Amino acid sequence: MKEIICMIFGHSLNKSSARNARIKEYKCSCCQKSFTQDGYGEIVILDSFWKQNNENLRASFGYAF
Numbered sequence: 001m002k003e004i005i006c007m008i009f010g011h012s013l014n015k016s017s018a019r020n021a022r023i024k025e026y027k028c029s030c031c032q033k034s035f036t037q038d039g040y041g042e043i044v045i046l047d048s049f050w051k052q053n054n055e056n057l058r059a060s061f062g063y064a065f
């Protein structure tokens with residue numbers, strides 16, 4: 001039922017990743033789903049594609065900074 005609340009009222013996103021300020025990951029305190037921000041600043045569900053994408057970003061930032 002919690003997911004229906006999220007569908008109606010929107011997710012209650014809390015920042016879940018403080019490891020890298022450039023990679024924004026969020027978790028919904030209501031339905032416990034994870035989200036991230038794509039290159040356009042849109043909130044998207046953190047699926048395996050985005051997890052891998054963020055890991056790649058972390059790796060490249062690690063070398064650059």
Ligand SMILES: [Zn+2]
Binds near residue numbers: 029032033
């Ligand atoms: Zn939610």
